Amino acid sequence: MLKIEGLSNDWGRFQLKNIDLEINEGEFLVILGPSGSGKTLLLETIAGFTIPDEGKIIRNKKDITKFSPEKRDLGFVYQDFALFPHLTVRENIAFGLEDKGSERVKKLASFLSIEDLLDENTITLSGGEKQRVTLARAIATKPNFMLFDEPLSSLDERIQEKMRREIKEMHKNMGLTSIYVTHDQSEAMYLADQIAIMMEGKIVQTGKPEDVFYEPKNEEIAKFVGIENIYSGNIKEKEDSLAKIDIGKKQIEAICGLEKGSNVRLMIRPEEVFIKKQKNPSSARNQFKGVIKEVIDEGSMLRLKIDCGFKLTSYITRKSFKEMELKSGEKIVANFKASSVHSVKE
Amino acid sequence: MKLKLNKTVIGFSILSFLLITFIALTIGNMIIQQLILDPYALVETLLDDSVLKSIWISFSASFVSTLIAFILGTPLGYFLARKKFRGKGLIESLIDVPVIVPHTVAGIALITVFGYNGLIGAPLEELGIKFVDAFPGIVIAMLFISIPFYVNHVREGFESVDPKLENVARSLGENEWGAFRKVTLPLAYRDVLAGGIMSWARGISEFGAVILIAYYPMISPILIFERFRSFGLDSSRPIAVILILVSILVFVILRYLSRGWSIYAKD
Structure with a gap:
């Protein structure tokens, strides 16, 4: 030792x-x-x-x-x-x-x-x-x-x-x-x-x-450590461990140990943000319609800058980018799980 | 690669040419003049015992001084390259002093220390070691003058060896001496050798400091000086030519050998 x-x-x-x-x-x-x-x-x-x-x-x-x-x-x-x-x-x-x-x-x-x-x-x-x-x-x-x-x-x-x-x-x-x-x-x-x-x-x-x-x-x-999605918010509702957190105009659902009313900082890793063409009720809790603003080529991965009422970055593989025929300006739905949202008290 | 001609290249070439001509003409003229005017004097000089003896004394005294520079100057060069300590700048300046003092001044200073009544000369005299008009006096004068050349050269050599290599050697079980002996010194070998050659050459060419402390036994420059003063140019020039030819020859051989010892393939 x-x-x-x-x-x-x-x-x-x-x-x-x-x-x-x-x-x-x-x-x-x-x-x-x-x-x-x-x-x-x-x-x-x-x-x-x-x-x-x-x-x-x-x-x-x-x-x-x-x-x-x-x-x-x-x-x-x-x-x-x-x-x-x-x-x-x-x-x-x-x-x-x-x-x-x-x-x-x-x-x-x-x-x-x-x-x-x-x-x-x-x-x-x-x-x-x-x-x-x-x-x-x-x-x-x-x-x-x-x-x-x-x-x-x-x-x-x-x-x-x-x-x-x-x-x-x-x-x-x-x-x-x-x-x-x-x-x-x-x-x-x-x-x-x-x-x-x-x-x-x-x-x-x-x-x-x-x-x-x-x-x-x-x-x-x-x-x-590469968490590019960081937001400030306030816990509006809390049910068991599931919190609904206001960040500006939008609301994000997160698994969170903090109390209702607390001001929190939210972090979402870009590789945990999935891109879909349409909303899907059986998919993740957080689904936001948005537009791809920018596509940054990083070799095997692509970084997408998305505007869905707030700025969101997603990492996707080149393969799925091709399969979905995505491009800059395309309308998409950004998904991430409530458990992918990490929160700390502000 | 072709050198492209433009005004700068042409201008620089002319200026460089002037400088090269200056050196080549001075040396070449003396040698060629001797060969044309009096080639037999060269042969005679070569058979002159006192000339041969003076060349031997010059070369051997300078060799001993270089050996001392190697033993004492290598550790100092290493310290200056690697360690940070208080007074380092002062030591670095001190090392360079022999370059800037007039060599007659160096000679006087050496006499005050190594002369009969000198600080070191007096006690050593009792032990039978004499500096004034003796071989050790020549060595000490040559050492004083050539030490900056040696120390600065090896310091640069050690500086060019990445300290990480020493670190790795240490992590593999070598102590500081082992790392120095097995890694740093072999890698700086070329510079150590080059520093040695520089120091040796500088020693051979020294006149001013040596003549003050040791007129005898005569080194070549002093012999040349004496012949010039007593008999004029015709009897001193052949010795000068011989000395210059021998020096150039030895220099070229050493340079060639040290190239063979080069460690990096990139050279």
């Missing part, structure tokens, strides 16, 4: 402010935050590349705050690979091993399907291959903890998805304990057992991915 208590480190441009974190054996913790929030500094502090101004890092009840990096027993994977350019792939992987010719190098290489590259110069490798070598090198010494610093963000999108799966598999199969830093929400969603949201040097929320994504503590977090 790794426990971080009240960690502060001031590097001027990047800061850590009183950070508390805990990660259990075998867990995958993703630290998610916008760039410049101090994520890398946090990892480097955990790794011992820099000594914190305040706070403690405790591994299995042992205070390792002042340990030098080589005594911390951890693997580090950088975004830009940091492969040793003067060494071959084999020498890179074997760098931390006592027995350089050991079978482990071959085994790791075949596990990561880079056994054909062992005698190559690292400069000639592709981005994906480089990252595999980096992974092999880091796990070669069987470290207690793995630290990943945005390992996929310099790879192109297609390889990113594949590597993401492989990292997750590697984590499971090798029984690793991993701390993974990223600014990419979907990556965090996919990989994490636990997510910690980091902003301006502070951990602002921790929890299971669904908790963090669907119940962000405040608007800032909501915006960051």
